[in-house]
Amino acid sequence: SQQGEEDPQALSIQEGENATMNCSYKTSINNLQWYRQNSGRGLVHLILIRSNEREKHSGRLRVTLDTSKKSSSLLITASRAADTASYFCGGEIQGAQKLVFGQGTRLTINP
Amino acid sequence: DTGVSQDPRHKITKRGQNVTFRCDPISEHNRLYWYRQTLGQGPEFLTYFQNEAQLEKSRLLSDRFSAERPKGSFSTLEIQRTEQGDSAMYLCASSRGGGVGQPQHFGDGTRLSIL
Numbered sequence: 001s002q003q004g005e006e007d008p009q010a011l012s013i014q015e016g017e018n019a020t021m022n023c024s025y026k027t028s029i030n031n032l033q034w035y036r037q038n039s040g041r042g043l044v045h046l047i048l049i050r051s052n053e054r055e056k057h058s059g060r061l062r063v064t065l066d067t068s069k070k071s072s073s074l075l076i077t078a079s080r081a082a083d084t085a086s087y088f089c090g091g092e093i094q095g096a097q098k099l100v101f102g103q104g105t106r107l108t109i110n111p
Numbered sequence: 112d113t114g115v116s117q118d119p120r121h122k123i124t125k126r127g128q129n130v131t132f133r134c135d136p137i138s139e140h141n142r143l144y145w146y147r148q149t150l151g152q153g154p155e156f157l158t159y160f161q162n163e164a165q166l167e168k169s170r171l172l173s174d175r176f177s178a179e180r181p182k183g184s185f186s187t188l189e190i191q192r193t194e195q196g197d198s199a200m201y202l203c204a205s206s207r208g209g210g211v212g213q214p215q216h217f218g219d220g221t222r223l224s225i226l
Contacts, residue, residue, distance in 0.1 A: 004153070031212050042115075042202055042217040043154070050212050088153050090215075096167060097142060097206075099215060101153030 004091055004102035012108040019076045021105040023089035024069075030092045032065055032072050033099060036085045043088065046074075079109045113137070115218035117203050123224045124193060131189045132221045136205030143186050144215060145178055146202040147171065154202055160186060161208060190223075198225045 004025045013019055023032070031050045035043035049056045049065045049072065056063045062075040076083055086106050090099030116135040124130055136143050141162050146154035157176070159167045162183035172178075175194075180186040190197055200222050204215040 033214055035217070040222075042117075042219040043204075045214045045216055048212060048214045090153075097159050097161075098144065098156035098167065098169075099146075099154070100156070103151065104153050 004089060004100055006087070006089060006102040006105045008105060009103065010106045010108070012110060013079060015079060015081055015109050015111050017079055019079050019083070019107055019109075021074045021087050021107070023072045023074070023102060025072075025089075025091040025100065025102075026070065027091070027100070028094045029067075030094055032063075033090045033092065034061075034063060034072075034074050035088045035090060037088065037104070038085045046087075076107075079107075081109050081111050083107060084109045115203055115205050115216055117201075117218040117221050119221055120219065121222045121224070123226065125226050126193055126195060128193055129189065129191045130193060130223065131187055132201055132203075132223075134186045134188070134203030134218060136185070136203070137216060139207065140205035140216075141183065141208040142206045142213070142215075143180055144204040144206075145186070145188050146204065146217075148200040148202055148220070149198075157188075157201075193223075193225050195225050198223055 007022045033048045034046045060077045086104045088104040090101045143160045145157040148154040160180040175191045178188045200220040202220045204217045206213040206215045
């Protein structure tokens with residue numbers, strides 16, 4: 001069973017707009033990792049944020065982490081058609097090496 | 112990095128048959144993971160190796176499933192007596208060892224279809 005949740009499940013925006021996706025998890029984590037998945041492909045690692053970090057940037061990506069609320073957000077600025085994909089957050093469980101994922105957010109960028 | 116490689120990309124088989132998948136991790140990574148993903152869901156953890164040692168197995172990994180990593184390099188995942196419910200994408204990932212905060216890098220998966 002999944003132990004994380006992404007919100008919204010689907011998001012459709014115009015090219016150039018910003019996209020924000022949220023993730024919540026249930027157990028204590030070492031870090032949280034965001035991934036992109038194109039249809040029929042594997043997961044591409046985007047960014048990792050450690051439990052002692054609150055915000056991290058990478059290019060057009062901005063990730064926040066609130067361990068008190070057990071939640072994270074991914075912001076993609078100035079979206080492009082190529083950003084169309086499903087996005088997943090995976091929490092690395094404390095005391096284990098595995099990632100626990102939610103159902104993902106399906107992002108569609110309209111040209 | 113040449114990336115994580117999985118073979119085959121697609122496997123179609125009849126119910127009751129055995130199947131084996133292979134994963135070649137990124138060469139300097141000593142941790143290797145198997146996940147299963149069904150349509151519309153996120154990946155679910157199956158098992159994890161550090162070098163050749165299998166350190167954790169999910170309850171999802173029934174006795175029909177077995178994974179090996181004999182020399183701490185490539186890994187195989189075998190499913191015996193396949194069932195309809197085994198239809199899924201099987202994903203392999205690898206990461207460096209040592210401490211927390213190591214990103215897991217995924218392959219493109221093997222899509223299994225059970226007829």
